[in-house]
Amino acid sequence: MNRKTVGLFLIAAIFLSCRPGQFRNSGEQENRTGQVSGEMFLDQRFEYFTRNKVNGGEPITIKLWINEDWSDSYALLVEEYRKYRPNVSFEIKEFSWVSYWLRMGTAMQTGAGPDIFHMHPYHLLDYMEYLAPLPEEHFPEAVMKDLFSDIEALKIGGNYYCFNLGSTTGGIFYNRKLWQEAGLGDKDIPRTWEELRTTAMALTRRDEEGNFLIEGFNFNNNADIFLMALQLERGQPLFTPDGTRTNFNVEENIANVQFLRDLVFQDKLGTFGGEPQEILLGTGRAAMIFGWPWISNFLERNYPEVEFEFFRIPNWDLSVPPAYNYNNFELSFCINAASGEGQKNAAYDLLLFYLCNDKVLLKVSDQGKLVPSKISLLETHYSDLDEVVKIQAEYLDSTEFLGIRPNSVFNYLQTVFAANIMNVALPIKQMMESTDAETEKILLPYIGRRYGSQE
Numbered sequence: 001m002n003r004k005t006v007g008l009f010l011i012a013a014i015f016l017s018c019r020p021g022q023f024r025n026s027g028e029q030e031n032r033t034g035q036v037s038g039e040m041f042l043d044q045r046f047e048y049f050t051r052n053k054v055n056g057g058e059p060i061t062i063k064l065w066i067n068e069d070w071s072d073s074y075a076l077l078v079e080e081y082r083k084y085r086p087n088v089s090f091e092i093k094e095f096s097w098v099s100y101w102l103r104m105g106t107a108m109q110t111g112a113g114p115d116i117f118h119m120h121p122y123h124l125l126d127y128m129e130y131l132a133p134l135p136e137e138h139f140p141e142a143v144m145k146d147l148f149s150d151i152e153a154l155k156i157g158g159n160y161y162c163f164n165l166g167s168t169t170g171g172i173f174y175n176r177k178l179w180q181e182a183g184l185g186d187k188d189i190p191r192t193w194e195e196l197r198t199t200a201m202a203l204t205r206r207d208e209e210g211n212f213l214i215e216g217f218n219f220n221n222n223a224d225i226f227l228m229a230l231q232l233e234r235g236q237p238l239f240t241p242d243g244t245r246t247n248f249n250v251e252e253n254i255a256n257v258q259f260l261r262d263l264v265f266q267d268k269l270g271t272f273g274g275e276p277q278e279i280l281l282g283t284g285r286a287a288m289i290f291g292w293p294w295i296s297n298f299l300e301r302n303y304p305e306v307e308f309e310f311f312r313i314p315n316w317d318l319s320v321p322p323a324y325n326y327n328n329f330e331l332s333f334c335i336n337a338a339s340g341e342g343q344k345n346a347a348y349d350l351l352l353f354y355l356c357n358d359k360v361l362l363k364v365s366d367q368g369k370l371v372p373s374k375i376s377l378l379e380t381h382y383s384d385l386d387e388v389v390k391i392q393a394e395y396l397d398s399t400e401f402l403g404i405r406p407n408s409v410f411n412y413l414q415t416v417f418a419a420n421i422m423n424v425a426l427p428i429k430q431m432m433e434s435t436d437a438e439t440e441k442i443l444l445p446y447i448g449r450r451y452g453s454q455e
Contacts, residue, residue: 038143041356042376048356049084054349060342061089062350063114064333065104068094070118073363080360081353088346101407108336115339116347119162119331122407124154125446132337133159138348148355148373153401154329162331163355166370169327169392169399170229170292172196172314173278173299176307178203178214178287190314193259196288200269203287215270215286217263218277224410224417226290230256232323232400233315239403244447245440246413249432257421257428264422272422282306293369296388310388312395320398327399330368365389371396409442 040048054060066074071094078090093114095103101123107113108130119127139160144151150164172190179185182202190196200216207213219226227248228238234252239245264272270286278295280286282303289295290313299308315321332354335347354360358377365372366386371393372378378385378393385393413435420431 036138036140036143036352038147040352041143041147041374043356044358046084046353046356049349049353053087054085054346055087055342057087059087059089060346061091062116062343062346063091063093065093065095065100065107065114065117066333067097067100067118069097070364070367073360073367074118076363077350077354077357077360080357081350084353085346085349088350111338113336113338115336115343116333116350117336119334120407121329121331121402121404122410124156124161124331124334124404125406127334128156128161130337131161132335132339132344132347133161134163134335134351135348138352139163147375149375150329150373150401154331154404156404162334163351164329164373165332165361165364166330166368166372167327167392167396167401168293168330168368168370169325169396170225170290170313171325171391172288172311173281173291173295173308174288174311175281175284175286176309178284179309182287189311191318192314193316196314197263197267197269200263200288201267204269212271212285214284215280217288217290218270218280218286219260219263219290220270220272220274220280221276221418222290223260223272223421224413225292227253227256227260227417227421229290229313229325230259232326233321235322237400238326239405243403244443245436246409247436249429249436253432254428257431261422261424265424273418281308293388293392296369296386297367310391312391323398323400324395325399326402327396328402329373330364330370406443406446409439412438412442 036048064074064078074092078092082088100118104113104117104127108127113130141151141160144160144163148163150167151160154160154162154164179188184199184202188199190199196217202216203214204216205212205214231238231248231250231253234256236250236252237247240247263269274280277286277289277291278298281289281295282299284306293310296308296310299306313324315324332351333347335344335351339347355374358374358381361372361374361377362381362384364370365377366389369386369388369392371389372385382390416431416435416438420426423431
Protein backbone atom coordinates (compact mmCIF):
# COMPACT_ATOMS: atom_id res chain seq x y z
CA MET A 1 0.00 0.00 0.00
CA ASN A 2 1.16 3.52 -0.74
CA ARG A 3 1.31 5.29 2.61
CA LYS A 4 2.59 8.54 3.97
CA THR A 5 5.65 7.76 6.05
CA VAL A 6 6.30 11.21 7.43
CA GLY A 7 6.32 11.53 11.21
CA LEU A 8 6.69 14.70 13.21
CA PHE A 9 10.18 13.72 14.39
CA LEU A 10 11.30 13.31 10.79
CA ILE A 11 9.65 16.61 9.89
CA ALA A 12 11.47 18.33 12.73
CA ALA A 13 14.76 16.86 11.58
CA ILE A 14 14.25 18.09 8.03
CA PHE A 15 13.22 21.52 9.17
CA LEU A 16 16.08 21.95 11.65
CA SER A 17 18.56 20.93 8.99
CA CYS A 18 17.24 23.71 6.73
CA ARG A 19 16.81 26.67 9.10
CA PRO A 20 16.48 30.03 7.29
CA GLY A 21 19.65 31.32 8.90
CA GLN A 22 21.58 28.42 7.41
CA PHE A 23 20.67 28.97 3.78
CA ARG A 24 20.92 32.74 3.46
CA ASN A 25 24.15 32.60 1.47
CA SER A 26 23.19 29.60 -0.64
CA GLY A 27 19.87 31.27 -1.32
CA GLU A 28 21.59 34.40 -2.60
CA GLN A 29 23.83 32.34 -4.85
CA GLU A 30 20.85 30.35 -6.09
CA ASN A 31 18.92 33.51 -6.89
CA ARG A 32 21.80 34.97 -8.85
CA THR A 33 21.92 31.91 -11.08
CA GLY A 34 18.17 31.28 -11.23
CA GLN A 35 18.67 27.63 -10.24
CA VAL A 36 15.98 25.86 -8.24
CA SER A 37 17.06 24.18 -5.00
CA GLY A 38 15.41 23.02 -1.81
CA GLU A 39 16.19 26.16 0.17
CA MET A 40 13.93 28.38 -1.91
CA PHE A 41 10.86 26.34 -0.92
CA LEU A 42 11.53 27.20 2.72
CA ASP A 43 12.48 30.83 2.15
CA GLN A 44 9.46 32.97 3.02
CA ARG A 45 11.37 36.09 1.94
CA PHE A 46 11.07 34.75 -1.63
CA GLU A 47 14.50 35.94 -2.67
CA TYR A 48 14.41 33.77 -5.76
CA PHE A 49 11.39 35.68 -7.04
CA THR A 50 12.90 39.04 -6.09
CA ARG A 51 16.13 38.37 -7.95
CA ASN A 52 14.79 36.55 -11.01
CA LYS A 53 12.38 38.06 -13.51
CA VAL A 54 9.80 36.19 -15.54
CA ASN A 55 9.21 37.01 -19.22
CA GLY A 56 12.14 39.41 -18.99
CA GLY A 57 9.98 41.72 -16.90
CA GLU A 58 7.74 42.42 -19.89
CA PRO A 59 3.92 42.36 -19.50
CA ILE A 60 2.24 39.02 -20.06
CA THR A 61 -1.28 37.70 -19.43
CA ILE A 62 -2.23 34.22 -18.21
CA LYS A 63 -5.72 32.78 -18.63
CA LEU A 64 -6.72 30.86 -15.51
CA TRP A 65 -9.83 28.69 -15.03
CA ILE A 66 -10.80 27.41 -11.61
CA ASN A 67 -13.53 25.60 -9.77
CA GLU A 68 -15.33 28.19 -7.63
CA ASP A 69 -14.80 26.01 -4.55
CA TRP A 70 -11.15 27.08 -4.69
CA SER A 71 -11.68 30.74 -5.55
CA ASP A 72 -10.41 32.05 -2.20
CA SER A 73 -7.06 30.26 -2.31
CA TYR A 74 -6.46 31.13 -5.96
CA ALA A 75 -7.33 34.77 -5.25
CA LEU A 76 -4.73 34.79 -2.49
CA LEU A 77 -2.17 33.08 -4.73
CA VAL A 78 -2.60 35.71 -7.47
CA GLU A 79 -2.51 38.56 -4.94
CA GLU A 80 0.71 37.30 -3.35
CA TYR A 81 2.35 36.45 -6.67
CA ARG A 82 1.76 39.85 -8.22
CA LYS A 83 3.69 41.46 -5.36
CA TYR A 84 6.76 39.91 -6.99
CA ARG A 85 5.51 39.71 -10.56
CA PRO A 86 3.59 42.94 -11.33
CA ASN A 87 4.21 42.35 -15.03
CA VAL A 88 2.00 39.21 -14.98
CA SER A 89 -1.75 39.76 -15.34
CA PHE A 90 -4.51 37.16 -15.04
CA GLU A 91 -7.80 36.59 -16.79
CA ILE A 92 -9.69 34.42 -14.31
CA LYS A 93 -12.89 32.48 -14.95
CA GLU A 94 -14.73 30.59 -12.21
CA PHE A 95 -17.29 27.83 -12.67
CA SER A 96 -19.27 25.49 -10.47
CA TRP A 97 -17.87 21.95 -10.11
CA VAL A 98 -20.06 20.32 -12.76
CA SER A 99 -19.96 23.26 -15.16
CA TYR A 100 -16.20 23.54 -14.79
CA TRP A 101 -15.44 20.09 -16.18
CA LEU A 102 -18.05 20.33 -18.93
CA ARG A 103 -16.64 23.64 -20.14
CA MET A 104 -13.05 22.49 -19.74
CA GLY A 105 -13.63 19.42 -21.90
CA THR A 106 -15.17 21.44 -24.70
CA ALA A 107 -12.59 24.21 -24.51
CA MET A 108 -9.59 21.89 -24.65
CA GLN A 109 -11.03 19.88 -27.53
CA THR A 110 -11.61 23.03 -29.59
CA GLY A 111 -8.27 24.64 -28.74
CA ALA A 112 -9.90 27.41 -26.70
CA GLY A 113 -8.69 26.23 -23.30
CA PRO A 114 -6.99 28.43 -20.70
CA ASP A 115 -3.25 28.52 -20.06
CA ILE A 116 -3.61 27.02 -16.58
CA PHE A 117 -6.49 25.25 -14.90
CA HIS A 118 -7.26 23.57 -11.58
CA MET A 119 -6.97 19.78 -11.67
CA HIS A 120 -8.34 16.85 -9.67
CA PRO A 121 -7.00 13.25 -9.56
CA TYR A 122 -10.27 11.87 -10.98
CA HIS A 123 -9.82 13.92 -14.17
CA LEU A 124 -6.06 13.79 -14.70
CA LEU A 125 -6.04 10.80 -17.08
CA ASP A 126 -8.83 12.28 -19.19
CA TYR A 127 -6.79 15.45 -19.87
CA MET A 128 -3.35 13.91 -20.42
CA GLU A 129 -3.13 14.81 -24.10
CA TYR A 130 -3.59 18.49 -23.29
CA LEU A 131 -1.09 18.79 -20.43
CA ALA A 132 2.42 20.21 -20.54
CA PRO A 133 4.92 18.15 -18.52
CA LEU A 134 6.73 20.06 -15.78
CA PRO A 135 10.43 20.58 -16.65
CA GLU A 136 12.99 18.92 -14.40
CA GLU A 137 15.00 22.15 -14.38
CA HIS A 138 12.11 23.97 -12.71
CA PHE A 139 10.94 21.08 -10.52
CA PRO A 140 13.92 18.80 -9.73
CA GLU A 141 12.51 15.46 -8.66
CA ALA A 142 15.16 14.88 -5.99
CA VAL A 143 14.36 18.24 -4.40
CA MET A 144 10.59 17.78 -4.62
CA LYS A 145 10.69 14.31 -3.06
CA ASP A 146 12.60 15.66 -0.07
CA LEU A 147 10.16 18.47 0.60
CA PHE A 148 6.73 17.13 -0.44
CA SER A 149 5.13 13.82 0.48
CA ASP A 150 3.95 11.16 -1.97
CA ILE A 151 4.82 13.00 -5.18
CA GLU A 152 5.85 9.74 -6.91
CA ALA A 153 2.17 8.77 -7.09
CA LEU A 154 1.66 11.57 -9.64
CA LYS A 155 4.46 10.59 -11.99
CA ILE A 156 2.90 9.49 -15.28
CA GLY A 157 4.98 8.14 -18.13
CA GLY A 158 8.13 9.50 -16.51
CA ASN A 159 6.72 13.04 -16.17
CA TYR A 160 4.98 15.22 -13.61
CA TYR A 161 2.09 17.41 -14.72
CA CYS A 162 1.04 18.80 -11.32
CA PHE A 163 1.78 18.30 -7.64
CA ASN A 164 -0.08 17.20 -4.56
CA LEU A 165 -0.99 20.18 -2.34
CA GLY A 166 -2.42 18.05 0.45
CA SER A 167 -4.22 14.84 1.30
CA THR A 168 -7.59 14.11 2.88
CA THR A 169 -9.49 11.06 4.08
CA GLY A 170 -12.89 10.17 5.48
CA GLY A 171 -14.11 10.05 9.07
CA ILE A 172 -17.15 10.51 11.30
CA PHE A 173 -18.80 13.87 11.99
CA TYR A 174 -21.15 14.31 14.93
CA ASN A 175 -23.41 17.03 16.30
CA ARG A 176 -21.93 18.02 19.65
CA LYS A 177 -25.21 19.29 21.11
CA LEU A 178 -27.09 16.08 20.30
CA TRP A 179 -24.16 14.09 21.64
CA GLN A 180 -24.32 15.94 24.98
CA GLU A 181 -28.11 15.66 25.19
CA ALA A 182 -27.72 11.88 24.95
CA GLY A 183 -25.29 11.96 27.89
CA LEU A 184 -22.26 11.19 25.74
CA GLY A 185 -18.77 12.67 26.03
CA ASP A 186 -15.31 12.32 24.55
CA LYS A 187 -14.88 8.96 26.29
CA ASP A 188 -17.75 7.60 24.19
CA ILE A 189 -16.08 8.11 20.80
CA PRO A 190 -16.45 4.69 19.13
CA ARG A 191 -13.31 2.71 18.44
CA THR A 192 -15.05 -0.25 16.77
CA TRP A 193 -18.06 -0.53 14.49
CA GLU A 194 -19.93 -2.37 17.22
CA GLU A 195 -19.30 0.56 19.57
CA LEU A 196 -20.53 2.95 16.86
CA ARG A 197 -23.69 0.90 16.51
CA THR A 198 -24.29 1.11 20.29
CA THR A 199 -23.57 4.85 20.35
CA ALA A 200 -25.90 5.45 17.40
CA MET A 201 -28.69 3.62 19.22
CA ALA A 202 -28.27 5.98 22.17
CA LEU A 203 -28.50 8.97 19.81
CA THR A 204 -31.54 7.84 17.81
CA ARG A 205 -34.88 9.52 18.57
CA ARG A 206 -38.32 8.73 17.07
CA ASP A 207 -41.83 10.10 17.56
CA GLU A 208 -44.80 8.05 18.74
CA GLU A 209 -45.46 6.80 15.21
CA GLY A 210 -41.88 5.60 14.86
CA ASN A 211 -40.77 8.37 12.52
CA PHE A 212 -37.23 9.65 12.94
CA LEU A 213 -36.73 12.82 14.93
CA ILE A 214 -32.98 12.26 15.09
CA GLU A 215 -31.11 9.61 13.08
CA GLY A 216 -28.33 8.10 15.14
CA PHE A 217 -26.09 7.43 12.14
CA ASN A 218 -26.51 8.26 8.46
CA PHE A 219 -24.32 7.53 5.42
CA ASN A 220 -26.78 8.52 2.72
CA ASN A 221 -25.13 9.57 -0.58
CA ASN A 222 -21.88 8.03 0.61
CA ALA A 223 -22.56 4.30 0.33
CA ASP A 224 -19.84 3.84 -2.28
CA ILE A 225 -17.00 5.50 -0.37
CA PHE A 226 -18.18 4.01 2.93
CA LEU A 227 -18.01 0.52 1.43
CA MET A 228 -14.52 1.25 0.10
CA ALA A 229 -13.35 2.14 3.61
CA LEU A 230 -14.82 -1.04 5.09
CA GLN A 231 -13.18 -3.08 2.35
CA LEU A 232 -9.74 -1.61 2.98
CA GLU A 233 -10.10 -2.21 6.73
CA ARG A 234 -10.56 -5.90 5.94
CA GLY A 235 -7.35 -5.90 3.90
CA GLN A 236 -8.87 -6.00 0.43
CA PRO A 237 -7.57 -3.55 -2.24
CA LEU A 238 -10.12 -1.48 -4.15
CA PHE A 239 -8.74 -2.41 -7.59
CA THR A 240 -7.06 -5.49 -9.00
CA PRO A 241 -3.25 -5.26 -9.22
CA ASP A 242 -3.34 -4.75 -13.00
CA GLY A 243 -5.87 -1.93 -12.66
CA THR A 244 -8.35 -3.52 -15.06
CA ARG A 245 -11.37 -3.56 -12.71
CA THR A 246 -12.60 -3.01 -9.20
CA ASN A 247 -12.18 -5.69 -6.55
CA PHE A 248 -15.61 -5.70 -4.87
CA ASN A 249 -16.49 -9.33 -5.52
CA VAL A 250 -14.65 -10.73 -2.50
CA GLU A 251 -15.97 -12.58 0.53
CA GLU A 252 -15.23 -9.68 2.86
CA ASN A 253 -17.65 -7.42 1.01
CA ILE A 254 -20.54 -9.80 1.53
CA ALA A 255 -20.16 -9.09 5.24
CA ASN A 256 -19.59 -5.38 4.63
CA VAL A 257 -22.79 -4.86 2.67
CA GLN A 258 -24.76 -6.94 5.17
CA PHE A 259 -23.40 -4.70 7.93
CA LEU A 260 -24.63 -1.58 6.10
CA ARG A 261 -28.04 -3.13 5.47
CA ASP A 262 -28.33 -4.13 9.12
CA LEU A 263 -27.65 -0.57 10.26
CA VAL A 264 -30.64 0.61 8.23
CA PHE A 265 -33.13 -2.28 8.32
CA GLN A 266 -32.33 -4.19 11.50
CA ASP A 267 -30.98 -1.53 13.87
CA LYS A 268 -33.03 1.25 12.25
CA LEU A 269 -30.38 3.84 13.00
CA GLY A 270 -31.06 5.99 9.95
CA THR A 271 -32.66 6.32 6.56
CA PHE A 272 -31.18 5.74 3.13
CA GLY A 273 -32.00 7.44 -0.15
CA GLY A 274 -33.21 10.79 1.16
CA GLU A 275 -31.50 14.09 1.84
CA PRO A 276 -27.70 14.25 1.86
CA GLN A 277 -26.21 13.33 5.21
CA GLU A 278 -24.43 16.68 5.61
CA ILE A 279 -27.78 18.51 5.48
CA LEU A 280 -29.26 16.11 8.02
CA LEU A 281 -26.36 16.79 10.37
CA GLY A 282 -26.56 20.55 9.81
CA THR A 283 -30.29 20.67 10.54
CA GLY A 284 -30.02 18.49 13.64
CA ARG A 285 -31.85 15.53 12.11
CA ALA A 286 -28.80 13.25 12.21
CA ALA A 287 -26.42 12.94 15.14
CA MET A 288 -23.55 11.15 13.34
CA ILE A 289 -22.62 10.80 9.67
CA PHE A 290 -19.83 9.26 7.62
CA GLY A 291 -18.16 11.72 5.27
CA TRP A 292 -15.07 13.46 4.01
CA PRO A 293 -13.64 16.69 5.45
CA TRP A 294 -15.15 18.96 2.78
CA ILE A 295 -18.29 18.56 4.90
CA SER A 296 -16.60 20.72 7.53
CA ASN A 297 -16.54 23.70 5.15
CA PHE A 298 -20.10 22.94 4.06
CA LEU A 299 -21.32 23.06 7.65
CA GLU A 300 -19.35 26.21 8.50
CA ARG A 301 -20.74 27.96 5.43
CA ASN A 302 -24.36 26.79 5.58
CA TYR A 303 -24.97 25.98 9.25
CA PRO A 304 -22.58 28.21 11.21
CA GLU A 305 -24.60 27.79 14.41
CA VAL A 306 -24.04 24.02 14.52
CA GLU A 307 -21.24 22.72 16.74
CA PHE A 308 -19.73 19.62 15.22
CA GLU A 309 -16.76 17.36 15.87
CA PHE A 310 -14.82 14.88 13.76
CA PHE A 311 -13.09 11.60 14.58
CA ARG A 312 -11.31 8.75 12.82
CA ILE A 313 -13.54 5.99 11.54
CA PRO A 314 -13.69 2.91 13.80
CA ASN A 315 -12.26 -0.49 12.91
CA TRP A 316 -13.73 -3.98 13.19
CA ASP A 317 -11.67 -4.53 16.33
CA LEU A 318 -9.20 -2.56 18.44
CA SER A 319 -6.19 -3.40 16.27
CA VAL A 320 -4.75 -1.12 13.59
CA PRO A 321 -6.19 -2.31 10.25
CA PRO A 322 -4.21 -2.65 7.00
CA ALA A 323 -5.77 0.74 6.14
CA TYR A 324 -8.50 2.76 7.83
CA ASN A 325 -9.64 4.25 4.56
CA TYR A 326 -8.28 5.50 1.27
CA ASN A 327 -6.88 9.00 0.95
CA ASN A 328 -7.01 11.33 -1.99
CA PHE A 329 -4.96 14.30 -3.13
CA GLU A 330 -5.91 17.85 -3.92
CA LEU A 331 -3.79 18.90 -6.87
CA SER A 332 -2.22 22.09 -8.11
CA PHE A 333 -3.18 23.54 -11.46
CA CYS A 334 -2.00 22.01 -14.74
CA ILE A 335 -0.56 23.85 -17.74
CA ASN A 336 -1.97 23.77 -21.25
CA ALA A 337 0.50 22.16 -23.68
CA ALA A 338 -0.92 24.36 -26.47
CA SER A 339 -0.13 27.65 -24.71
CA GLY A 340 2.70 29.89 -25.89
CA GLU A 341 6.18 29.50 -24.47
CA GLY A 342 5.87 32.81 -22.61
CA GLN A 343 2.68 31.69 -20.89
CA LYS A 344 4.17 28.29 -20.07
CA ASN A 345 7.29 29.82 -18.50
CA ALA A 346 5.16 32.21 -16.46
CA ALA A 347 2.98 29.27 -15.40
CA TYR A 348 6.04 27.29 -14.26
CA ASP A 349 7.12 30.32 -12.25
CA LEU A 350 3.65 30.68 -10.72
CA LEU A 351 3.60 27.01 -9.71
CA LEU A 352 7.02 27.36 -8.08
CA PHE A 353 5.74 30.36 -6.11
CA TYR A 354 2.61 28.41 -5.17
CA LEU A 355 4.67 25.59 -3.68
CA CYS A 356 7.05 27.98 -1.93
CA ASN A 357 4.44 30.20 -0.28
CA ASP A 358 3.41 28.82 3.12
CA LYS A 359 0.67 31.43 3.53
CA VAL A 360 -1.07 30.30 0.36
CA LEU A 361 -0.62 26.60 1.13
CA LEU A 362 -2.12 27.08 4.59
CA LYS A 363 -5.11 28.74 2.94
CA VAL A 364 -5.43 25.72 0.65
CA SER A 365 -5.22 23.40 3.67
CA ASP A 366 -7.97 25.28 5.47
CA GLN A 367 -10.17 25.57 2.40
CA GLY A 368 -10.04 21.86 1.66
CA LYS A 369 -9.34 20.62 5.21
CA LEU A 370 -6.20 18.98 3.81
CA VAL A 371 -3.14 17.64 5.56
CA PRO A 372 -0.44 19.67 3.75
CA SER A 373 1.92 17.76 1.49
CA LYS A 374 4.68 20.29 2.16
CA ILE A 375 6.46 18.51 4.98
CA SER A 376 7.81 21.61 6.73
CA LEU A 377 4.31 23.04 7.23
CA LEU A 378 3.38 20.24 9.63
CA GLU A 379 6.23 21.35 11.89
CA THR A 380 6.33 25.11 11.45
CA HIS A 381 2.57 25.75 11.30
CA TYR A 382 0.97 22.77 13.03
CA SER A 383 -0.82 25.00 15.54
CA ASP A 384 -2.38 26.96 12.65
CA LEU A 385 -4.03 23.90 11.15
CA ASP A 386 -7.76 23.29 11.51
CA GLU A 387 -8.77 20.68 14.09
CA VAL A 388 -10.24 18.44 11.38
CA VAL A 389 -6.86 18.57 9.61
CA LYS A 390 -4.97 17.69 12.79
CA ILE A 391 -7.20 14.68 13.42
CA GLN A 392 -6.63 13.41 9.88
CA ALA A 393 -2.89 13.88 10.29
CA GLU A 394 -2.96 11.42 13.21
CA TYR A 395 -4.03 8.50 11.01
CA LEU A 396 -3.28 9.51 7.43
CA ASP A 397 -0.22 7.26 7.46
CA SER A 398 -2.64 4.34 8.00
CA THR A 399 -4.63 5.06 4.85
CA GLU A 400 -4.04 4.12 1.21
CA PHE A 401 -3.85 6.48 -1.77
CA LEU A 402 -6.75 5.81 -4.12
CA GLY A 403 -4.58 6.22 -7.21
CA ILE A 404 -5.01 8.08 -10.47
CA ARG A 405 -8.26 6.70 -11.86
CA PRO A 406 -10.79 8.06 -14.36
CA ASN A 407 -13.77 9.98 -13.03
CA SER A 408 -16.20 7.83 -15.01
CA VAL A 409 -15.54 4.79 -12.82
CA PHE A 410 -16.39 6.70 -9.63
CA ASN A 411 -19.52 8.21 -11.16
CA TYR A 412 -20.64 4.68 -11.98
CA LEU A 413 -19.88 3.35 -8.48
CA GLN A 414 -21.75 6.19 -6.81
CA THR A 415 -24.79 5.57 -8.99
CA VAL A 416 -24.86 1.78 -8.78
CA PHE A 417 -24.38 1.57 -5.01
CA ALA A 418 -26.91 4.31 -4.32
CA ALA A 419 -29.42 2.29 -6.33
CA ASN A 420 -28.55 -1.25 -5.23
CA ILE A 421 -26.75 -1.45 -1.92
CA MET A 422 -30.02 -1.40 0.06
CA ASN A 423 -31.91 -3.55 -2.43
CA VAL A 424 -32.41 -6.65 -0.26
CA ALA A 425 -34.00 -8.47 -3.21
CA LEU A 426 -30.62 -8.31 -5.00
CA PRO A 427 -28.10 -10.91 -3.77
CA ILE A 428 -24.96 -9.16 -2.60
CA LYS A 429 -22.60 -11.42 -4.54
CA GLN A 430 -24.55 -10.82 -7.75
CA MET A 431 -24.31 -7.06 -7.20
CA MET A 432 -20.55 -7.28 -6.68
CA GLU A 433 -20.00 -9.49 -9.73
CA SER A 434 -21.91 -7.15 -12.03
CA THR A 435 -20.18 -4.08 -10.56
CA ASP A 436 -16.72 -5.50 -11.21
CA ALA A 437 -17.75 -6.51 -14.73
CA GLU A 438 -19.03 -3.02 -15.55
CA THR A 439 -15.98 -1.24 -14.16
CA GLU A 440 -13.79 -3.45 -16.33
CA LYS A 441 -15.65 -2.11 -19.37
CA ILE A 442 -15.18 1.45 -18.15
CA LEU A 443 -11.47 1.00 -17.47
CA LEU A 444 -10.72 -0.85 -20.72
CA PRO A 445 -9.91 2.34 -22.73
CA TYR A 446 -7.39 3.30 -20.03
CA ILE A 447 -5.48 0.02 -20.03
CA GLY A 448 -1.88 0.74 -20.93
CA ARG A 449 -1.95 4.07 -19.17
CA ARG A 450 -0.25 4.26 -15.82
CA TYR A 451 -2.26 4.03 -12.60
CA GLY A 452 -0.89 5.31 -9.30
CA SER A 453 2.87 5.07 -8.99
CA GLN A 454 3.66 2.00 -11.08
CA GLU A 455 5.64 2.51 -14.26
